[in-house]
Amino acid sequence: MAKAKAIDADFAWRAFLARDRTHDGQFVGAVKTTGIYCKPSCPVRHPKRENVCFYATAAEAKAAGYRACLRCRPDDIARDDVAVVSALKLLAAEEPMGLEQLAAAVGYAPHHFHRLFKRATGVTPAEYARGLRAGRAEEALAANGRVTDAIYDAGYSGPSRFYAATKGRLGMTPSAWKNGGAGAVIRWAVVETSLGSMLVAATDKGICRLSFDEDETELQRRFPAATIEQGGDALAELVNGAVAAVENPANMPELPLDIAGTVFQQAVWKELQRIPTGETRTYAEIAAAVGKPKAVRAAGSANGANNVAVLIPCHRVIRTDGSLGGYAYGLDRKEKLLRAERNAV
Structure with missing residues (x-):
């Protein structure tokens, strides 16, 4: 036995x-x-x-x-897990599938399965499907394929559907994504905070990078074909909000973000934003919360792929043994962030 x-x-x-x-x-x-x-x-x-x-x-x-x-x-948990896995396989197909059709295929009522799927993955079935299609398109664009080919290969019925679906995801046009930011304007500023020198960069849609100990050189590396400009009135409000997020974490303002990631990365980032100020979660807890309890390393990688430090609080994730783990901008800075947040609540 x-x-x-x-x-x-x-x-x-x-x-x-x-x-x-x-x-x-x-x-x-x-x-x-x-x-x-x-x-x-x-x-x-x-x-x-x-x-x-x-x-x-x-x-x-x-x-x-x-x-x-x-x-x-x-006793229904095992059945629920099987249903979600089956749904993920169905959504991975290039043919679009609505909620009612998807729920019927796995044997659940639509409203119940919608809630079940979101609880397991962190996103709704529709969000998951859109993320998959946009991800396919991003991969095709990154491989220097033609934009039109990428649109149809990703499963979109036409260019208008693709542009509508990726408007808030890519942040810049598909051609700009493919060509290192060609045609996009990114404005930046470096300000001093209690955590040191902080870079804030934004497109017209929102902040695309918040980091420490960096300058415009990093933006030029990431977006070699973009127009990169210093300062500007539109950026000033975002910079002030970013500074407030660092200095007063208990009253962090809601700031527009212009970020893109895979479906899994987006699910992890959403879960990070759900962690209350002053609290932490382990990498294992984040992986479980997005429905992938065995993907602890992948959750750590998604955590590290975050381009907007503090605003998506990847510093609130620690190891299971209670140690801080890693942080792109140094463990001293991570410790200061966590200490300030504990004292603020």
């Missing part, structure tokens, strides 16, 4: 108290007084700690004599 997986009871109890969905499917809690077992995110009132024990799987809880909770339905 296989040995039962050991469960850290204190960790599991904290997950239940937080109703943490990221740990659903990793273990269940069994209530001795009621004889039922639940998943961590179960919405029912919590029992007393001494009345709860934990099992790695629902099967183990059943073998111990417990029955599944009718409220949170812990």
